[in-house]
Amino acid sequence: ARSTDVFSVGMTLYELLTGQPAVAGGNVFEVLHKIANQPFRAPSTRNSEVTEELDQIVMRALAKNPAERYADAQEMRRALAHHCRPSEDDATTQPSSDGSGAIEFLLNRMRHKSGFPALSGTISAINRVTAGPEQSVQALSEVLLKDFALTNKLLRMVNSTGYGHFGGTISTISRAVLILGFNAVRDMAITLVLFDHLHNKGQATKLREEVIHSLFTGIIARSLARNAGVRDAEEGFICGVFRGLGRLLAGFYLYDESLEVTRRIQHSALGEEAASKAVLGASYSEIGAAVARSWNLPPGIIAAMRPLEAEPPVKPENAQERLRLVAALAEAVSDAACAGSAPQRDKQLAAIARRFGAAIPIDEKKLLATANESVQQLLDDAAHLLGDSRTSRFCQGLRQTAGAAAADAMPDADTLERVIEQTTRIAASVAEAHEQEPAQVLAAGIQDITNSLVDNVNLSDLLRIILETMYRGMGFTRVILFMRDPRAFTLTARFGYGQDLDRIVGRLSLPFGRSQDVFSVCLAKNVDLLITDIEAPNIRARIPEWFRKASLGQTFVLLPIVLDNKPIGLFYGEKPLADELTVEAREMNLLKTLRNQAVLALRQRR
Structure with missing residues (x-):
């Protein structure tokens, strides 16, 4: 098969670059077992002169899933030729004024970054499993169980406080699907894959803040979705999280440009959409939607990334528009929750209530209650998914904004730091419980x-x-x-x-x-x-x-x-x-x- 030939070439190239095979063992069975079950180390970890792009070429050729490898030797040859003799156009070409051209230009840049093909392949594999027949539950479980780390994180998440209303402890993916629903488990898995990819990488501090911000937006969206009568509140969560997908990906793959976007927002009257479009040629929401389409994410999630056209927002006409409205409202509440002080927060929440009031039954008091309840949920989920979040500026911003009200909003906790410390300790014990004998x-x-x-x-x-x-x-x-x-x-x-x-x-x-x-x-x-x-x-x-x-x-x-x-x-x-x-x-x-x-x-x- 062509994919097998590509894998063989990848193995040979790996040994040429590093002086040692990608995998070694005492006998054929041990080698085959490691090839099938253990991840390969990037060549650059064994030879520092191997570039990031060459790393990506080799690792794509060695992908466990044949569908994620180069289609044939010719495609791999072109990638190697491009690496050895990059065209002058690559260094000088700028995105065109046409939005679609700019998006394709940016997507091509991301595709050449280490890790992006693997990230896309994993999310696409999960998302190809569609709800419906029994076989789909089996297929989803099979995809997730191939990654024990992902399985453990998913089980920690479904046992966190956000899902406590289901009652009892869930210890298998199969039961999680039965209790929470197929779509909820699939969407949580996609979220975890994305967060894990962005966590503890380059520019880790800035990305960590963006990840926590996205998680908080998702938690608020889930609460708002329940109050808005959305049939599946978990769709609200995933739409809230992926509302900031373009910003997250730009912060990771287009770091310098994302810093310039932030600078323009701070020093001009431009909002995020306008500033990102001015710097990148395409807005964050357009980039996020384009990547989401390439991952075959559901249309509702993609639609939720788009800005609202009408101002003030109007009453939604269908379920997809309702989810989009909920995600936009959640994003606004998330920003207000870390406004810097309680008076500033309350002022922003009042403005948000007036802005969205005609489209969704909400008032300032309900928004404040939702924000306060979501803080505790964030601390629990952030500890489960990201570890100790005490150093997070976003969490510190929530504390500063909440002020003395934080203790009142969160009974059994003296300060926000204490809550974070407690949830971090709980998360550690849960992690130990899921790394059991x-x-x-x-x-x-x-x-x-x-x-x-x-x-x-x-x-x-x-x-x-x-x-x-x-x-x-x-x-x-x-x-x-x-x-x-x-x-x-x-x-x-x-x-x-x-x-x-x-x-x-x-x-x-x-x-x-x-x-x-x-x-x-x-x-x-x-x-x-x-x-x-x-x-x-x-x-x-x-x-x-x-x-x-x-x-x-x-x-x-x-x-x-x-x-x-x-x-x-x-x-x-x-x-x-x-x-x-x-x-x-x-x-x-x-x-x-x-x-x-x-x-x-x-x-x-x-």
Whole structure:
């Protein structure tokens, strides 16, 4: 395949630039495992003379997802030729006066920056998963579970105070989708990917402030959306966050120009839209909308980035216009909340209430209450997502604006600093809880499943939660649920998480009862088995030929599902290398409990 050829060239170029391979291992299986599961270090981390653009070329060629690589060798060759002999036009060409030309000029500059293709690829992959059929929930979970750091951050976010009204603790992506909704989880994931990309990078301080500002705007928008009767308040949150996408991206990829935009705003009568257009040839909102379209974000989010045409704003005629109005109102309230003093804030909120009053039922008192409530939510979410935010100027601005009212607005807290300190400490403990030992993750999943059983969740969703708990808890490379085919004496792979499932789910069948292989014995005798090495002398002959042809793991665990003495299914979890999978006694007991929960669910629904 062309994408494989590009990957091979990328590997060769990596070694030429650094003097060492991109990945090393003791044997072929270890190397393949690292290629599939571990991120590559940029060549510049091993050779400081490698430029940022060359880094980007190599890393794009080595992308895990073939769709994110160069389309073919010719495209990669052009990128290398451009790097070696950049055209004079690149240095001298300026954006045209035409808005679309300016946007394309800026987007091309961003595409050549390190990290932007990977960011775009990740967000596009998440967003390609659309709500609807069962398979979409499975597909979204698969995309998110490939990134354990993203999964943990997402679970911390759904368990934060902003979602406390749902009740209980959520420990799996599958249950998060069931409780919060498909779109809410997908949009949160996109937000986290963006924030993580911008956090702790160059120009970190300025970007951190912009990220916190965007997060605060989203929190306010969610509250306003609920009050405005928006059907899905989480859409308000994502629209509020992405309202400032153009500003965020400019601060990261077009840093010098973003500083000039800020300077013009401070020293002239220009607003942000006019100042950014004067400096860049396209406004921040136009840049944000263009990037959002390239990421295939929903039309409602893209529309929410545009400025309001009518002044004063008019009553929205449809749901999309309502979301756009809510996002614009949230942005104005966010700015007012850090105006510098309580009188200035109140004056701005009164002006905002008058400006938006004809379009949305709001008054100064409600806006003030929304702003004060959102401060506490911001502190909690900022601590969960960004760590210690005590040094944030934006948060300091909120404190200065709130003044003595901060303590009244936030009971159980003496000062804003104390709240930040408390939430940071809580976030640290939550982070530790989500970097748990396998037994802790399994136990949390069991509680999730118990709650789902009480809620009478759909059987397929329940089985996915069980699979996800096993996958995350044990760190399996692949976990599969086989279910009996009533038309044949076989079990067929029905669901799974992990690598290369397209060739397995719905295609791989497990015959049993006709031989003494480990699978048939496991099912016939209803025993749980841990096979540490399929090539061990006492095991080799018990490994069936169909298994070897399927190129599955060298070590695995089997948990049969038996109802009324009849085997109807099997949980299979594997790792690629012999002796790589170890299962402690407590972990095995918890895996058995998960299997027993599946048996109970199947029995209840017979």
